[in-house]
Amino acid sequence: xxxxxxxxxxxxxxxxxxxxxxxxxxxxxxxxxxxxxxxxxxxxxxxxxxxxxxxxxxxxxxxxxxxxxxxxxxxxxxxxxxxxxxxxxxxxxxxxxxxxxxxxxxxxxxxxxxx
Amino acid sequence: xxxxxxxxxxxxxxxxxxxxxxxxxxxxxxxxxxxxxxxxxxxxxxxxxxxxxxxxxxxxxxxxxxxxxxxxxxxxxxxxxxxxxxxxxxxxxxxxxxxxxxxxxx
Numbered sequence: 693x694x695x696x697x698x699x700x701x702x703x704x705x706x707x708x709x710x711x712x713x714x715x716x717x718x719x720x721x722x723x724x725x726x727x728x729x730x731x732x733x734x735x736x737x738x739x740x741x742x743x744x745x746x747x748x749x750x751x752x753x754x755x756x757x758x759x760x761x762x763x764x765x766x767x768x769x770x771x772x773x774x775x776x777x778x779x780x781x782x783x784x785x786x787x788x789x790x791x792x793x794x795x796x797x798x799x800x801x802x803x804x805x806x807x
Numbered sequence: 808x809x810x811x812x813x814x815x816x817x818x819x820x821x822x823x824x825x826x827x828x829x830x831x832x833x834x835x836x837x838x839x840x841x842x843x844x845x846x847x848x849x850x851x852x853x854x855x856x857x858x859x860x861x862x863x864x865x866x867x868x869x870x871x872x873x874x875x876x877x878x879x880x881x882x883x884x885x886x887x888x889x890x891x892x893x894x895x896x897x898x899x900x901x902x903x904x905x906x907x908x909x910x911x912x913x
């Protein structure tokens with residue numbers, strides 16, 4: 693597609709439920725990033741993929757968070773046993789360059805609300 | 808972790824006024840980007856600066872990268888209500904500033 697597509701746009705989960713968030717990057721973009729953003733704040737880095745390899749997952753807040761990109765295109769961010777503090781907007785971004793040194797294209801995000 | 812500090816955190820001005828937003832760090836960056844984000848959307852890339860001392864203009868927006876590549880500024884001339892949004896700077900090491908919320912009143 694022409695842009696980065698994220699689904700679902702909104703997700704309401706009961707505390708303890710597992711969720712899966714999907715990201716379709718721009719075709720051919722080798723770098724893919726996941727960020728978590730609280731209201732009115734800047735995005736916080738979660739993890740980075742170069743093709744199918746997860747090169748950096750230092751930002752994942754706990755072992756309940758897991759991300760994969762098995763074929764180097766679509767990526768899924770999974771959160772197990774969701775907690776209220778997981779409520780945030782989850783942004784996906786992709787870049788043609790390695791490491792995104794020349795900027796990223798972001799999706800519109802998935803707003804997760806844990807009740 | 809390279810920390811990017813943005814100031815001010817919040818700015819509310821009248822249409823037609825000028826403003827400057829700052830992005831500072833103690834670390835050197837090989838590149839720095841500025842983004843604008845509207846509610847319910849992802850950040851949109853405005854500019855990437857690479858060379859120390861570089862100045863780039865995008866219509867009424869002027870971006871400057873510090874000589875030492877540790878800081879940057881965004882200047883908006885004659886602000887308009889359509890400029891309202893969250894302005895973010897980001898360094899090449901996957902770090903974002905906390906952002907400046909700009910509100911331009913008509």
